[in-house]
Structure formats: C-alpha cells, structure tokens
Amino acid sequence: MNPLEDWQNDLAQHARLVMEKAYAPYSRFQVGAALLSQCGTIVTGCNVENCSYGLTICAERNAATSAVTQGLMRWKAIAIATVGGVAPCGACRQFLAEFAPDMLVILIDASNKTDPTIMSLAELLPHSFSPAKLNDYRSQP
Numbered sequence: 001m002n003p004l005e006d007w008q009n010d011l012a013q014h015a016r017l018v019m020e021k022a023y024a025p026y027s028r029f030q031v032g033a034a035l036l037s038q039c040g041t042i043v044t045g046c047n048v049e050n051c052s053y054g055l056t057i058c059a060e061r062n063a064a065t066s067a068v069t070q071g072l073m074r075w076k077a078i079a080i081a082t083v084g085g086v087a088p089c090g091a092c093r094q095f096l097a098e099f100a101p102d103m104l105v106i107l108i109d110a111s112n113k114t115d116p117t118i119m120s121l122a123e124l125l126p127h128s129f130s131p132a133k134l135n136d137y138r139s140q141p
C-alpha cells in the first residue's frame with residue numbers, strides 16, 4: 001500500500017527521475033533527492049562520485065546546496081529514491097538539520113519492492129547539534 005499523499009507522490013516522482021542522473025561509476029549505487037521548500041519549490045540532486053572516492057557528494061547535500069543557492073532555506077520535506085529505499089547517511093541528516101530539523105523524510109524504493117516510508121528528520125537524528133547550540137555557547141560571558 002502506498003501511504004503517501006498526492007504532493008508526497010509528486011515529490012517522490014522527482015526523486016525517482018533525478019536518481020537516473022546519478023554519477024556513480026564506482027559504487028553503482030544511485031541516489032536521487034527531491035527537496036520541497038516551504039514556498040512549494042522542488043529542488044533536486046543526485047549523488048556525484050569521484051575517482052578520489054572521498055570527494056563524493058551525496059544526493060541529499062547536492063539538493064540542499066542547490067536550494068540554498070536559490071535562496072530557499074525553509075524546507076518542508078525531502079524524498080530520497082534508492083534501490084531499497086534506504087535512509088540518508090549521518091552526514092546528510094546533520095546537513096539537512098541545519099535548516100529544517102523537523103522536515104519530513106520520504107524514503108522511496110525505486111525497485112518498488114517495498115512501500116514508501118515517511119518519518120521526520122528529528123526521528124532520524126535525535127538530539128542533533130544545531131545552530132542554537134553554537135549561539136548559546138557564544139552568548140556565554
């Protein structure tokens with residue numbers, strides 16, 4: 001059963017499409033991310049690998065940096081498409097939490113073997129490090 005609302009299915013479709021753009025010749029693991037801003041704009045990203053493996057950039061962070069580049073820093077949700085519908089890595093969770101710690105995360109199995117799952121970023125990254133914590137530190141005497 002597909003538990004998603006129409007707007008969530010639309011976001012998922014963007015994630016599926018951009019997954020095909022992934023540059024992943026080393027892992028062969030393609031990831032597509034579609035981020036929805038609070039004003040309703042969808043910004044997408046795919047993973048981009050490099051022969052110097054550590055330079056690889058995840059799909060979620062590519063979508064996030066594109067959104068910020070477009071001046072969009074308030075986010076409602078992100079859909080992530082992979083074979084298997086896996087959850088984002090820890091680095092991407094932290095990167096997203098900088099801007100939208102309570103956003104929705106929609107996981108899409110591009111092979112359609114499992115149903116989409118939906119959760120909040122706060123569930124995926126409890127007790128996250130946040131800009132507010134730095135501000136608390138800076139305001140100490």
Ligand code: THU
Pocket residue numbers: 024027029030031046047048049056057058059060087088089092
């Ligand atoms: N990858 C992502 O794009 N997002 C994640 O959250 C986890 C991993 C990519 C990086 C690399 O290109 C491939 O998946 C295998 O790690």
